[in-house]
Amino acid sequence: MIKELIEKIKFDLNADRIGPDIPFTHWNLFFHKRMVKLCKRKFSSFSDTSGVRPGVYAVVCSKISIGRNVIIRPGSMLFGDLRSQGYSIIIEDNVLLGPCVQIYVNNHKFAKDTNGNIYHDDHTEPKSVILRKGCWIGANAIILPGVEIGEYAIVGAGSIVAKSVSQGMMVVGNPARFIKNV
Numbered sequence: 795m796i797k798e799l800i801e802k803i804k805f806d807l808n809a810d811r812i813g814p815d816i817p818f819t820h821w822n823l824f825f826h827k828r829m830v831k832l833c834k835r836k837f838s839s840f841s842d843t844s845g846v847r848p849g850v851y852a853v854v855c856s857k858i859s860i861g862r863n864v865i866i867r868p869g870s871m872l873f874g875d876l877r878s879q880g881y882s883i884i885i886e887d888n889v890l891l892g893p894c895v896q897i898y899v900n901n902h903k904f905a906k907d908t909n910g911n912i913y914h915d916d917h918t919e920p921k922s923v924i925l926r927k928g929c930w931i932g933a934n935a936i937i938l939p940g941v942e943i944g945e946y947a948i949v950g951a952g953s954i955v956a957k958s959v960s961q962g963m964m965v966v967g968n969p970a971r972f973i974k975n976v
Contacts, residue, residue, distance in 0.1 A: 810876075812836055813851035823848040833860070838881060857882035861889070861927070869894035875920035884924045892933030892951060897923050899939050926961070948976055 806818035812832065814820050819836075822828035823846055833840040836855040841862040849868030852858060857874035859881045866872075870891055874882035882899040885891075899920040921940030925931065929943045932951030937943070942958040949955055950966030950973075959965050964973045 810836070810856050811851070811853045812846070812855060813853075814849060815851070820848065823850070841887075854882060859884045861885055861887040863888045864891075865889075866891045867893040867895070867933075871896045873898050873900075875899045875917075878920045878922060880922070882920055882922055884922065886925060886927040888928045889925050889931070890929075891925075891931045892935070894934045895931050895937070896935075897937045899923055901939060946976065 803818045806816045809816055812819060812823070819832055822832040829846060830842055833844070833846055836852070837858050837860055838856055839859045841860065841864070843862045844860050844864040846866045847868045850866050850870050852872040852874070854874030854876055857876065857878050858872055864885050864887070870893065872883055878899065883897055899922060900917045903916045903918045918939070923937050923939065924942040926943060926945040926947070928946040929948070931937070931943070931949045932953065934952045935949045936954045938954070938956045941955050943949060943955070944959055944961035944963065946962050947959045948964040949959065949970060950964065952968070953966050953970040954968040955965065955970040959970070962975050964976050965971060966973055
């Protein structure tokens with residue numbers, strides 16, 4: 795049991811991810827100075843003025859860039875990909891993410907043979923997601939691969955965004971549709 799515990803500690807310290815499933819580093823998110831130190835070590839870039847709340851999952855942190863004054867609320871999930879050229883996810887300055895926002899840069903690649911087991915299927919090539927400065931992503935929104943959310947755009951709570959959103963637009967729904975300019 796001690797050997798397993800030591801292996802888990804080593805894994806958590808070296809993993810390219812954060813989240814409640816990585817408890818030996820996750821506890822740092824409860825304390826501001828420790829959170830900043832952990833995030834600066836894990837993410838490709840991270841500002842002292844940003845915050846990642848406890849309960850956030852981030853996978854392949856080394857391909858995620860987080861700007862100034864960004865708040866990522868509990869339950870949010872950021873899924874980067876090592877195969878990305880450059881960053882998988884770019885979150886610019888002054889971006890707010892509500893709780894439980896999910897950002898994906900790839901998806902399952904479904905086999906043409908319908909008798910195949912999906913478990914063994916590969917993933918699509920990653921497509922970066924960019925959240926431009928000042929945008930606001932509502933609670934439980936899902937941002938799909940290749941989407942760019944423009945400056946000061948708003949994504950309503952519970953929306954599924956499959957196409958890029960222009961600067962200053964508000965989108966809501968599934969799939970997310972234009973409502974008005976803000």
